[in-house]
Amino acid sequence: MFETASDYAQNVDFVMLLIVGISVVLLLGITIAMIYFVFRYSRKRNPVAKQIHGNVILEIIWIVIPTIIVMVMFWYGYEGFQRLRADSEGAYEVKVYGFMWGWNFEYPNGKKNDTLYIPLGQKTKLVMTSRDVLHSFYIPAFRLKEDLVGGKSTFIVLEPSKTGSFDVACAEYCGLNHSRMYTKLHVLEDSEFDKWLKIGMPEEGKKDETKTLPKDSVKTEAILE
Amino acid sequence: MSTNSSTNVAHEEEHGHEHVHDLRDDYGSKLGMWLFLFTELLLFGGLFLLYMAYRFEYFPEFQLSAKSLKIWMGGLNTIILLTSSLTMVLSIIALQRRKIKASIYWLITTISFAFGFLVVKYFEWSDKFSHGIFPGGEELALKTQGEKIFYGLYFSMTGLHGLHVIIGMIILTFILVFIVKGKVSPDRFVLLENGGLYWHLVDLIWIFLFPLFYLLH
Amino acid sequence: MSHTDTNDGKIAHAHDPRYGINIMIWITLLSLTVITIAVAGIDLGNYTLLVAMFIAAIKSAFVINYFMHIKFEDLLFKLFLVGVILVLLVVFVLTGFDVFLR
Amino acid sequence: MSDSTVSTNGDYVNFYQYKGKHTGILGWLLSVDHKRIGLLYLGSMVTFFLVGMTLGFFMRLELWNPGQDIMGPQTYNALFTLHGIIMIFLVIIPGIPAGFGNFFLPIQIGAEDVSFPRLNLFSWYLYTIGGLLAVASLFLSGGPIDTGWTFYAPYSLRTGTEVIMPLMAAFILGFSSILTGVNFVTTVHRLRAPGMTFFKLPLFIWALYSTAWIQIIGTPIIGITILLVVVERLFGVGLFDPAMGGDPILFQHLFWIYSHPAVYIMILPAMGVVSEIIPTFARKTIFGYGAIAVSSIAIAFVGTLVWGHHMFTSGMSDESRWVYSFLTFIVALPSGVKIFNWVATMYKGSIKAETPFLYVMAFIFLFSIGGLTGLVLGSLATDVHLHDTYFVVAHFHYVMFGGTIFIFFAALHYWFPKMFGKMYNTKIANIALAIMVVGFNMLYFTFFILGYLGMPRRYYDYLPEFQGMHQFATVGSWVMIAGILLMFINLFLGLKNGKKSGNNPWGGMTLEWTVPSPPPLLNFKKIPTVKYGPYEYEHYDEVTNNVN
Ligand code: HEA
Ligand code: HEA
Ligand code: CUA
Numbered sequence A: 001m002f003e004t005a006s007d008y009a010q011n012v013d014f015v016m017l018l019i020v021g022i023s024v025v026l027l028l029g030i031t032i033a034m035i036y037f038v039f040r041y042s043r044k045r046n047p048v049a050k051q052i053h054g055n056v057i058l059e060i061i062w063i064v065i066p067t068i069i070v071m072v073m074f075w076y077g078y079e080g081f082q083r084l085r086a087d088s089e090g091a092y093e094v095k096v097y098g099f100m101w102g103w104n105f106e107y108p109n110g111k112k113n114d115t116l117y118i119p120l121g122q123k124t125k126l127v128m129t130s131r132d133v134l135h136s137f138y139i140p141a142f143r144l145k146e147d148l149v150g151g152k153s154t155f156i157v158l159e160p161s162k163t164g165s166f167d168v169a170c171a172e173y174c175g176l177n178h179s180r181m182y183t184k185l186h187v188l189e190d191s192e193f194d195k196w197l198k199i200g201m202p203e204e205g206k207k208d209e210t211k212t213l214p215k216d217s218v219k220t221e222a223i224l225e
Numbered sequence B: 001m002s003t004n005s006s007t008n009v010a011h012e013e014e015h016g017h018e019h020v021h022d023l024r025d026d027y028g029s030k031l032g033m034w035l036f037l038f039t040e041l042l043l044f045g046g047l048f049l050l051y052m053a054y055r056f057e058y059f060p061e062f063q064l065s066a067k068s069l070k071i072w073m074g075g076l077n078t079i080i081l082l083t084s085s086l087t088m089v090l091s092i093i094a095l096q097r098r099k100i101k102a103s104i105y106w107l108i109t110t111i112s113f114a115f116g117f118l119v120v121k122y123f124e125w126s127d128k129f130s131h132g133i134f135p136g137g138e139e140l141a142l143k144t145q146g147e148k149i150f151y152g153l154y155f156s157m158t159g160l161h162g163l164h165v166i167i168g169m170i171i172l173t174f175i176l177v178f179i180v181k182g183k184v185s186p187d188r189f190v191l192l193e194n195g196g197l198y199w200h201l202v203d204l205i206w207i208f209l210f211p212l213f214y215l216l217h
Numbered sequence C: 001m002s003h004t005d006t007n008d009g010k011i012a013h014a015h016d017p018r019y020g021i022n023i024m025i026w027i028t029l030l031s032l033t034v035i036t037i038a039v040a041g042i043d044l045g046n047y048t049l050l051v052a053m054f055i056a057a058i059k060s061a062f063v064i065n066y067f068m069h070i071k072f073e074d075l076l077f078k079l080f081l082v083g084v085i086l087v088l089l090v091v092f093v094l095t096g097f098d099v100f101l102r
Numbered sequence D: 001m002s003d004s005t006v007s008t009n010g011d012y013v014n015f016y017q018y019k020g021k022h023t024g025i026l027g028w029l030l031s032v033d034h035k036r037i038g039l040l041y042l043g044s045m046v047t048f049f050l051v052g053m054t055l056g057f058f059m060r061l062e063l064w065n066p067g068q069d070i071m072g073p074q075t076y077n078a079l080f081t082l083h084g085i086i087m088i089f090l091v092i093i094p095g096i097p098a099g100f101g102n103f104f105l106p107i108q109i110g111a112e113d114v115s116f117p118r119l120n121l122f123s124w125y126l127y128t129i130g131g132l133l134a135v136a137s138l139f140l141s142g143g144p145i146d147t148g149w150t151f152y153a154p155y156s157l158r159t160g161t162e163v164i165m166p167l168m169a170a171f172i173l174g175f176s177s178i179l180t181g182v183n184f185v186t187t188v189h190r191l192r193a194p195g196m197t198f199f200k201l202p203l204f205i206w207a208l209y210s211t212a213w214i215q216i217i218g219t220p221i222i223g224i225t226i227l228l229v230v231v232e233r234l235f236g237v238g239l240f241d242p243a244m245g246g247d248p249i250l251f252q253h254l255f256w257i258y259s260h261p262a263v264y265i266m267i268l269p270a271m272g273v274v275s276e277i278i279p280t281f282a283r284k285t286i287f288g289y290g291a292i293a294v295s296s297i298a299i300a301f302v303g304t305l306v307w308g309h310h311m312f313t314s315g316m317s318d319e320s321r322w323v324y325s326f327l328t329f330i331v332a333l334p335s336g337v338k339i340f341n342w343v344a345t346m347y348k349g350s351i352k353a354e355t356p357f358l359y360v361m362a363f364i365f366l367f368s369i370g371g372l373t374g375l376v377l378g379s380l381a382t383d384v385h386l387h388d389t390y391f392v393v394a395h396f397h398y399v400m401f402g403g404t405i406f407i408f409f410a411a412l413h414y415w416f417p418k419m420f421g422k423m424y425n426t427k428i429a430n431i432a433l434a435i436m437v438v439g440f441n442m443l444y445f446t447f448f449i450l451g452y453l454g455m456p457r458r459y460y461d462y463l464p465e466f467q468g469m470h471q472f473a474t475v476g477s478w479v480m481i482a483g484i485l486l487m488f489i490n491l492f493l494g495l496k497n498g499k500k501s502g503n504n505p506w507g508g509m510t511l512e513w514t515v516p517s518p519p520p521l522l523n524f525k526k527i528p529t530v531k532y533g534p535y536e537y538e539h540y541d542e543v544t545n546n547v548n
């Protein structure tokens, strides 16, 4: 359920932890101060209020410090994101097509399939487009998603750190079966992957307009009854 | 009512005994009108934004398609609108100088020019339609995507502008009736001014539409 | 700024309305229109759009200032107008970050 | 205007009792009195709110198990779309400004009414027509709209459901919103009482003023976007349709250019109400009046520049992704300033934590959670993971429900005695609040976790592993039902047989507390002359003894 399948994903978790950590401190500070004041300066204990109109120094402090804090947050978010966008040079390229309601993956050698297999040892660049409305290719275990837009191509770069099978969901609302547009991502050892690519799997040669839902996902089968 | 109302604040009680709070506030009316014009500006702003994006994406196709629009028709309409803007101003000035007849005359001229604009537009559009160039038209369907977008923008933007011309005509006609009835008068002409502002806005939009669609070569 | 001064002399004619100046403006606008059309015939490459927009901006400045009277209105009106145009421009620039760099 | 506020035998006549040309229901439907229009808005709003909540209730029921429980996917998709449309366009955008704003803006600035009273009534009619159209669209042949409240193209161009009618409804609602904005800006500029300079305006007015500007500048953009989708569906112009060369991402730009600023239309007025309530119950002048006032304008301005943070994964250019991320963080700062100043206002106050104040405390807690998780979403790396998951759903329910709607309730409790001249049972009101806070966090905090674990939003069906949390949230929604119903019942009972409240039950200092409850038709016997800032409790006696 809560998997981490790449270094990138670990970094996202770190950024998340950082921002949430700072936020929790701020939230607690504010809440505790507020509750304390309400007790300490209740009308019973403090019948007459002291009229304080403001304090320029304090107000400058609570503009400057949050500015620094948010800049830190921005930087980590930016830097983390940039990692996988900046250089995808020499990555293994797979074409991704989304349609209502399924996926198709096309490999450099012309092989087509409705689940995604990628090699462990190298970056994979998914070049994606939609055949109809918007979809969004979302792999929670990689903390990555990107929309598929008709008439345009978008991309995602994957750099897995372990083998395994991971859920892929559609995250952009696309109509009736949006919630059932799940498929699987399989990360294989390089040799396994080559074998798979060459020998081919039963899906070989399947027309890419297939509307069948992914078969190899136990979970999706479960939700389809 | 505030007891210290000064003389130039006229309170009206139009609706029988209902105390309609109706301060006369010409400055406020005009302010309100300008705020409304801002919204109109942004309404078209959205379309201009689309124009910018698509012109960047499909520049050659835009140039190609623009050739099919007749500059002299667009130019004629520009002159018509600019002139109608002038007659609109003249109508206001005439009213301010208490020349009610002249004011009415200029206002009628303005409305006629608006009508003239629509007539030219009608010929322009029907020419395109007769060539099968309209959304869903068989000729347009054969063209490239960039050209489709050009005509899509052309019809949306000039269409929305044309709609504003029609609305402007209606507003000005109402004001005309008010002048005739004396509800808009040399002492109370902010309504005419506001109608004028609306009309100038229509002109203003056209000043940009004309070069963007007709002068692309 | 109160109930009492809602109409304190700020009614339209802080200046004397004149026919002459407006007719001058109209002639200027017509000439600028001719110029735009003429310039469009010349191939200025990438500057075609710039020149056309520049002339259109001048024309609209005339319309706004004289026909629409902004020149003679309160400072408030001018501030608002400038503010709104600025927001519009910033929105264009920000959208440009996507459209032009995609 | 003493003739309208005093009856023949010398008694004072409030605006309910005042008899104009029309009486009975027409006296309301044709009234141009800002107070009656405000109440008309409040009434319509609460009605739509209950409808929207009921839809939410059924959505939660459907999500009890994976797979089909009580409805098919088409119905579910229509439900969350309508839930979103109703809550956004019919409840929280008009909510505080058109309801409480209409009622209290003129009174707080010392005016008899708004600048354009007839236009004001006209906007209410537009609002009602828009609402009715939206409801009517459900019964058309195509079936209820299923695009989500964001109407993203090209899905909204292709779906077979009835799209045109609800879009026209949204257009009309937008028009209504614009007219209210125009009216408020003009009123604030023209009708302030003598002596009330801009920096003596109550902060609620500052908030309404900033909001009105967003309404004026932002709304037309969604107007044109909606029109284009309608035109697109009718004639196939192609501007957003990739099949014809159009660019769906441009639709998103246009949509969010309005809809992000719209979230500040939702929250700014609420923040204004908070700035009213805290000084009243702390008997203390607000800390940093200027900063709070100016931060409203700052939020309104910077808020128009950050719309792209809804599009980090839409396929827009990498450069614009970080630009929008950066600007998003900037816009959080003025909100922070407000929070800090509010808490600082409590310092050395003389606080009586009555119901409205307790609501404000709940607000500060819940809105801070919502806002801070907004920062998580504003950060690029995390948003790419969290976009379109339940984390976003949690974020916006915290800010919209925990923020705006809670303050809507607070305002209802704060101004109730002024609007109706009666008092509700405060004990029950506090209990209702406590139940709501518990239910709220059960319901929505769970969503944060679901979202981080990868549960996408707008999902009719979900992986079995999420079931436990979905069920917990659904139970939370039942707790909320209990709290909300209790609150409404309590207010209703107060309306029927509450005891008289007096003119100034809380000890407020702004002008509405100097007029009788309920106020007379034109609010003041004599327009007051303002000498002090709105919360200068040093001068409390002088200001409030000067009762009308
Ligand atoms: C009332 C409405 C409201 C408000 C006020 C906000 C406020 C904010 N929102 Fe939210 N938002 C929505 C309503 C709202 N939002 C809605 C409806 C959506 C989803 C739309 C859809 O897709 O359907 C959304 C979605 C949304 C997204 C897109 C998520 C996605 O789809 O991927 C983002 C991303 O940046 C975001 C960010 C923010 C930020 C940074 C703020 C900031 O303004 C928050 C500022 C507040 C604080 C920061 C907290 C208080 C301050 C302190 C405690 C002091 C300390 C502060 C600092 C250190 C700065 N919001
Ligand atoms: C002000 C705004 C607001 C408010 C108050 C709410 C209130 C609620 N929302 Fe809201 N919600 C949105 C705005 C709001 N929502 C928006 C904009 C969306 C996005 C839509 C989209 O994706 O397009 C959304 C989406 C959304 C989703 C995500 C749907 C999805 O992505 O699949 C969910 C899921 O649980 C949800 C739940 C609820 C619930 C349970 C309430 C409840 O109100 C909570 C408490 C109340 C009750 C539980 C009901 C009380 C009942 C009664 C008073 C009557 C009782 C009647 C009977 C028993 C018949 N909402
Ligand atoms: Cu495909 Cu959602």
Ligand SMILES: [Cu+2]
Binding pocket: D259, D260, D263, D306, D307, D309, D310
């Ligand atoms: Cu936003």
